Every structure is written in structure tokens, then in C-alpha cells.
Amino acid sequence: MNRATALQVGTLARRSIVRTLRQPAMVVPALFFPLLLLAVNAGGLQRATDLPGFPADHYLDFVLAVCFVQGGLFAANSAGTNVANDIETGFLNRLSLTPLRKTALLMGQLAGVLALGLIQAVTFLVVGAIAGEGIHAGVAGALVIVALALLISLGFGSIGAFVALRTGSGEAVQGIFPLMFAALFLSSMALPRNLIETDWFREVATWNPVSYMLEGIRSLVITGWDGEALALGFACAGGVALIALVAAAAALRTQMVRT
Amino acid sequence: MSRAGGTRDVALAVAWRGAHNYFTNPAIFIPGLLFPLFFFTAFAGGLSRVDSVPGFEFGSNYTAFVYGFVLMQASAFGGVFTGFSIARDFESGFSRRLLLAAPSHGGIVAGYWLTGVMRAVFTICIITVVALAAGMDVQGGGIDLLGLYTLALLVNAAATLFGCGVAMRLRTMQAGPLMQIPVFLLLFLAPVWLPYDLITGWVHAAATVNPMTLILTTERGFVAGDPVHVVITFAVGAALVGAALLWARGGLHSAEQAA
Numbered sequence: 440m441n442r443a444t445a446l447q448v449g450t451l452a453r454r455s456i457v458r459t460l461r462q463p464a465m466v467v468p469a470l471f472f473p474l475l476l477l478a479v480n481a482g483g484l485q486r487a488t489d490l491p492g493f494p495a496d497h498y499l500d501f502v503l504a505v506c507f508v509q510g511g512l513f514a515a516n517s518a519g520t521n522v523a524n525d526i527e528t529g530f531l532n533r534l535s536l537t538p539l540r541k542t543a544l545l546m547g548q549l550a551g552v553l554a555l556g557l558i559q560a561v562t563f564l565v566v567g568a569i570a571g572e573g574i575h576a577g578v579a580g581a582l583v584i585v586a587l588a589l590l591i592s593l594g595f596g597s598i599g600a601f602v603a604l605r606t607g608s609g610e611a612v613q614g615i616f617p618l619m620f621a622a623l624f625l626s627s628m629a630l631p632r633n634l635i636e637t638d639w640f641r642e643v644a645t646w647n648p649v650s651y652m653l654e655g656i657r658s659l660v661i662t663g664w665d666g667e668a669l670a671l672g673f674a675c676a677g678g679v680a681l682i683a684l685v686a687a688a689a690a691l692r693t694q695m696v697r698t
Numbered sequence: 699m700s701r702a703g704g705t706r707d708v709a710l711a712v713a714w715r716g717a718h719n720y721f722t723n724p725a726i727f728i729p730g731l732l733f734p735l736f737f738f739t740a741f742a743g744g745l746s747r748v749d750s751v752p753g754f755e756f757g758s759n760y761t762a763f764v765y766g767f768v769l770m771q772a773s774a775f776g777g778v779f780t781g782f783s784i785a786r787d788f789e790s791g792f793s794r795r796l797l798l799a800a801p802s803h804g805g806i807v808a809g810y811w812l813t814g815v816m817r818a819v820f821t822i823c824i825i826t827v828v829a830l831a832a833g834m835d836v837q838g839g840g841i842d843l844l845g846l847y848t849l850a851l852l853v854n855a856a857a858t859l860f861g862c863g864v865a866m867r868l869r870t871m872q873a874g875p876l877m878q879i880p881v882f883l884l885l886f887l888a889p890v891w892l893p894y895d896l897i898t899g900w901v902h903a904a905a906t907v908n909p910m911t912l913i914l915t916t917e918r919g920f921v922a923g924d925p926v927h928v929v930i931t932f933a934v935g936a937a938l939v940g941a942a943l944l945w946a947r948g949g950l951h952s953a954e955q956a957a
Contacts, residue, residue: 468875479886486751486892614725617732624712636725641741689890 444543450695452473457552459517469513469555470562470642477566480629482503487630494631495661497573503567504656505628507588507609508649511595514552514621517587519612524550526694535695545684545691551598556592560585567660580659583669591652595619595678597683604690626650648675704932712796712949716783717816718951730779732820734772738764738825745891747943755895757922761834765825766918769846770910771826772825773854773882776818781861781877784810788869788953799956807946808861813942814858815906821894822850845928846920852935858882859942866949888914909934 453584459465481499488498495501525548534544564581568574569645574581603612615684627635635641644650655672658665720726741764749760756763775814787793793806800806830836861877868876888910889897899906906913910929919925 464872464875475883475886479890482899483889483891483897484745484748485898486744486753486896487748490747537736571740584901614728617729617736621732624736624744627744629740630745634747635744636747637743640739644744679860 441444444540447539447543448546448550450500451544451599452550455521455548455551457553458521459471461610462697465513465517466555467518468559469510469559472564473509473559474511474566476509477502477506477563481570484629490630490635492684494632498517499567500660501657502628503563503571503660504653505609505623506563506567507560507584507656508591508623508626508628508652510556510563510588511591512616512623513559514556514592515595515619516612516616517555517599517604518522518549518552518596519615521551522603523598523609523612524609526603527609531615541688541695545600548600549593551591552596552599553589553600554631556589556596559592560588571660574660576659580664583658584659587652587655587669587672590673590680594676594680594683598686599679601683601687601690604687604694606693608650622647622649626679651675705802705808707893707896708802709808709812710879712806713812716780716810716813716835718795719783720820726779726783726836727772729776730817731824734821735824737957738768738828738832739797739862741767741891742829748891751892751896754893756923758837759833759835761829761832762836764891765829765834766914767824767885767888768825768829768916769850770917771819771852771885772821774857774885775851776821777854777857777859778881778930780810780814780817780858781811781865782871783813784862784865785869785871785873785877788865789871792933792951793869797954801929803954804948806880807859807950810862811855811858814854814861818850818854822847825885827847830843837924838925842920842923842925845925848945849917849920849926849931849935851940852932853913856935856938856942857939859939859946861943863917863947863949865944866946866953873891884908884910909938910940 477499480502481497484502485498487493488496488501493501564574565586568581574584590691599612599615602615603609606612625640625643626647627644628649632641632644633652635644651668651671652675653672654668655676658668658672742761745764746755746760751764758928784793787796791880793946795802796806836843849943860881867873886903887904888907889905894905894915895903912927912934916925916927916931919928
């Protein structure tokens with residue numbers, strides 16, 4: 440990255456971060472709803488740990504991973520809404536008249552998502568460490584969880600940006616939110632895959648990359664260092680991020696041509 | 699035109715408009731339908747093994763157990779989403795014109811209530827078909843089912859009138875979380891995944907004082923053909939509707955003063 444591009448990315452990143460963090464309507468639900476679901480699940484499903492083969496003594500430790508992925512879903516909403524807003528208000532039109540590089544624009548726009556993702560990851564880790572039994576993989580494991588959570592946020596945020604750039608509509612971004620939720624719900628979020636009784640659901644959860652993102656984080660919380668779970672978690676999160684970024688970059692090219 | 703006739707005409711006109719907006723706008727239609735379906739699929743499919751937890755006693759299968767909750771959720775959120783529509787009407791200026799033109803303001807509230815009923819009935823029909831296709835075992839007879847759906851309509855009426863009261867007082871879409879979060883909390887602080895006796899910790903304490911616990915337990919009893927606490931549950935349901943009606947009436951006065 441040359442100096443001019445770095446400057447462009449920095450300027451747009453600062454704008455994106457400030458804009459995201461200045462909107463309580465974006466930050467508060469992104470923290471509140473995952474923590475609420477965590478608290479309710481921890482009490483409501485604690486007895487599920489009595490099932491033979493359940494991997495944790497406390498359901499809170501098991502379900503903590505869901506917060507990070509759910510936080511990523513809010514990242515998609517946040518990134519998509521901000522990009523759509525830039526299109527609707529004509530900000531992108533004005534930028535297209537400048538010598539700004541498209542890479543810088545996309546990276547800058549996603550900086551706000553990463554800032555929100557970092558706040559979420561640290562908050563969820565602190566809550567998990569206080570209310571649960573701590574992170575089994577220790578401080579280094581916690582740092583790996585933050586890295587994986589940021590990659591997940593980047594992936595989902597890029598999907599949100601892609602939809603916004605493709606449609607130019609904030610309403611369309613809101614419309615994909617339920618679909619993203621479906622990806623979370625049809626995963627191993629509530630029980631380990633080997634304990635899911637319904638065959639078709641277990642099959643869907645096995646093909647769903649979100650299951651592996653959850654299991655990557657969960658392995659660090661519950662069992663310690665598990666190379667396979669981590670490799671699959673990072674591969675799935677990285678794969679989603681890569682595909683979504685390429686798609687978003689292509690949509691940005693089209694959007695800039697249109698303008 | 700008699701006063702009753704005026705009220706009826708206004709109510710039917712508002713309800714017809716609500717139905718038209720609902721069925722012709724996917725952004726309104728889809729989330730209200732998809733969220734209960736996601737919850738149903740995730741819980742009935744992903745959590746069905748928890749009926750093997752020691753002490754889990756229910757007269758039907760786990761799909762039927764989950765259906766009781768999703769039915770209540772669809773009823774309540776049918777009302778909450780109607781509250782969003784009322785807020786949108788105020789933001790667009792439609793409600794101000796409606797308040798000036800309608801001969802009966804009570805008819806406006808009645809019309810929104812009918813809209814909430816229509817939304818909930820539509821969602822409930824879809825969910826019931828999906829639940830039956832997924833193997834829900836309904837043990838209850840005709841009277842039980844009448845009780846089940848009457849209770850669902852009471853929950854829907856209470857939620858719609860609550861949302862109406864909030865929307866008419868604040869008259870902005872930004873009031874959305876104030877309608878959604880209390881209902882969300884009431885729903886999820888009930889015994890969602892396991893019977894009341896099996897939930898633990900602070901969620902158990904919250905469920906003890908939550909009126910939704912009683913309603914949910916009776917609804918599940920109707921499905922299983924073994925209803926419990928029927929009289930007290932209907933009394934609580936009626937009290938919730940009465941309280942929400944007073945709240946909505948106060949909201950209407952506030953909107954009339956502002957118009």
C-alpha cells in the first residue's frame with residue numbers, strides 16, 4: 440500500500456469509526472442483544488449440560504461463542520446501513536469525482552465494523568470470564584478469540600457492504616438480516632452437532648460454516664487448544680470474508696461506474 | 699352516521715389499509731413471518747434432544763412444546779410490528795391527517811388492533827402448517843385448541859395496544875426498541891426451552907413473577923390436551939389487555955393533543 444492509499448484509507452476509516460460509534464442505535468443493540476441472549480440461555484438451558492456427552496459443565500461457557508457470531512451479524516447490518524446511507528445521500532457520487540482508490544474506499548468503510556467488532560469481542564470476553572469459568576486456553580486463547588471474532592465481523596460486514604453496494608438500498612440491507620440470523624440458528628449454536636437429534640438439522644449444521652466459527656471459539660473457551668477446530672474456524676471465517684470482500688469490491692466497481 | 703357506525707367505518711378503513719400495506723410490502727411482511735419460523739426451526743430441530751434431560755415432563759413431543767412458545771412469540775410480535783407501522787404513520791404525517799379527518803378516534807385504535815390480529819393470524823397459520831409438517835403431536839381436542847388460539851389473540855391484543863400506546867406517545871420510528879425490548883424480555887424470561895421446574899438461576903426467579911410463564915404453561919397444556927391454571931391464565935390475559943387498553947387510550951390522548 441503506498442502512502443497516498445494509506446492516507447485515503449486512514450481518512451475514510453476514521454470517518455467510518457466515528458460514524459459507527461456515534462450512533463447508539465448501532466452500538467447498544469449490538470452489545471445488548473447478544474448479552475441478553477447469553478444471560479437467558481445460560482439460565483434457561485443449564486440443565487442441557489446433564490445430557491450424556493455434553494462438553495461443558497456450565498451452559499454459559501458453551502453458549503458464549505454465540506455472542507461473537509451474533510455480534511458479527513450486527514456488523515453486517517452496521518456496514519450495510521452505512522454504505523447504503525452513503526449511496527442514498529450522494530456521498531459516493533461525490534467521492535467518484537475524486538482520485539480516491541476503490542480499495543481505500545472499501546477498506547475505510549469496513550473500519551467502523553472492525554472497531555465495533557473489537558468492542559464487542561472485548562466486552563463478551565470480559566463477561567464470559569467473570570460469569571463463566573474463564574477462557575480455558577488462557578490469555579493467548581483470548582487474543583485468538585478476538586482475532587477470530589474480528590475476522591467474522593469482517594466477513595459479515597463485507598456481506599452487508601456487498602448488498603448495500605449492489606442494491607443501493609438501506610431497506611435491502613435490513614431485509615438480509617433475517618437471512619443472516621437463519622445462518623446462525625441453523626448451526627450448532629444450541630447443542631454440539633453430535634447431540635443434535637434431528638437428522639436434517641444436524642446435516643444442515645454440518646454444512647453451515649457458522650457451526651465451525653462457533654466451534655473454533657468454543658474450543659478455546661471449553662477445551663483449550665484444538666488445532667482442528669481452530670483451523671476450521673479460521674478457514675470458514677476467512678473464506679466467507681474473502682468471498683464477500685471480492686463480491687463487495689466487484690459491486691463497488693459497478694456502483695462507481697453507475698454514478 | 700351513528701357514533702358506533704363511525705367507529706366501525708374508521709376501524710375497518712384503518713385495518714384494510716394495514717392489511718394492504720402488510721401484504722404488499724416485503725420489508726414489513728417478511729421479518730414478521732421469518733423470525734418465528736427461525737425460532738421454531740432452530741428450537742424444534744436443534745434442541746429436540748433436551749427432552750431427554752432428567753425431569754423433562756410434557757404430554758406431547760418437543761415440537762409441540764416449542765410450538766407453544768413460537769405461537770406466543772408470533773402473537774406478541776404481530777402486535778409489536780403493528781406498533782412500528784403506527785409509528786411510521788406518524789412519521790409520514792398520515793396519522794396527523796387521520797386524526798383530523800376521522801369522526802371517531804377510538805376507531806383508529808380499533809383498526810390498528812384489527813391489523814395486529816390479521817398479522818398474527820396469518821403468521822400463526824403458516825407456523826401451524828410448518829409445525830404439523832414437522833411432526834407436531836397435538837393431543838388437545840377442539841375446546842383445547844379454541845382456548846389455545848383465544849389465548850394467543852389475547853396476547854396479540856395486549857402487545858398491539860402496548861405498541862400503539864408507545865407509538866402514539868413518541869410518534870417516531872426511533873421508539874421501536876421501546877416497543878420491542880419489553881416484549882422480548884417478557885417472552886424470553888419465561889420457560890422457553892425447558893419446563894419451569896427445570897430452569898435455573900436468575901431466569902427461574904424472573905420466570906416466577908413473569909405473567910408470560912403462566913400463559914405459556916397453559917398454552918402448552920392446551921396443545922398436550924392437559925391444560926392447567928386455565929381460569930387464572932385467562933384472567934391474567936384479560937388483565938394484560940385491560941392495562942394495555944388504558945395505556946393505548948393515554949397514547950391516543952397524547953396524539954390528539956399534538957395533532
